Amino acid sequence: MPKIVRSEIKLDGIDWEYYTAGAGKSLLLIPAFHSDINRFKPLVEYLSQNFRVILPHLPGISNNQTLGDYDYTAKNYARFLNLFVEKMHLQNYLLAGFCLGGVIIVRMLEQGVKQPERVLIFEGIYDADLFRLQPMYRFIKKAILKLGPKNKLLNSIVDLVLHDERALKLYLKFAYSKEKNLDLVIKHQTEITKIMATRAYIEVIFDIFQTHLAKENLHFSVPTSLIYNKYDNLIDIEPTISGMQRLFPNSEVLQVDLTQHSPAGAIDIKFVHEMIKPLEDKLMQLKD
Incomplete structure (x- = not known):
């Protein structure tokens, strides 16, 4: 199994930590809210068998580092991650994100990030009005x-x-x-x-809670894979997928037989296999 290596980078005066594993084509993986390298380790290890996986820690969310005077918003995380892509000289890379990471990807594209070869969004948030909340x-x-x-x-x-x-x-x-x-x-x-x-x-x-992409006139031509559960306990799936397809007209939708938005306990390799299963053929095509 490829070794996971921790590194640091300074972006516009703010310290960011990030983790890399594997070799080959770069896959920049934006974590979800409530997630760090420990939670994502099984996924990073799995993907690193075919890609150079790069997982940045989101300051304040994945660790207790700060964004300085910047508010902690998807737009500001995107701003720094666009600098990260630039500073890391990423070329012909894949851009992936989970949940909040999907919103951050939308903001990165909106702000003009160097276009990735493909976007992969897992359980991305589209509109706060589509949450299933207790x-x-x-x-x-x-x-x-x-x-x-x-x-x-x-x-x-x-x-x-x-x-x-x-x-x-x-x-x-x-x-x-x-x-x-x-x-x-x-x-x-x-x-x-x-x-x-x-x-x-x-x-x-x-x-x-203020995210309403349905009210924004955004469209991105980048080839995209949208991966969603067939039923999700947190988001209303059908209108979310429909909305994301409007954002990404050049997209394919892949659905998995999972019902939890994310496991309450640790993410294990079984969950990773279930989540990645419909995407395996596409990933094999993209790795070269």
């Missing part, structure tokens, strides 16, 4: 949109939950009460949640 999360969405990301009370509550392990585990126990292997789920979720910065956590969620 009552508790509908309330949280309403509260965050009403209070705004700079609200002191909101920041204090989130800071307590993120950085007091007892409070975090209590919240996770409630949020994932229906999961099997609850102890393992809580352990994993605690590890990937407590690394996040309070300000980034709030601002990114606020930005996600």
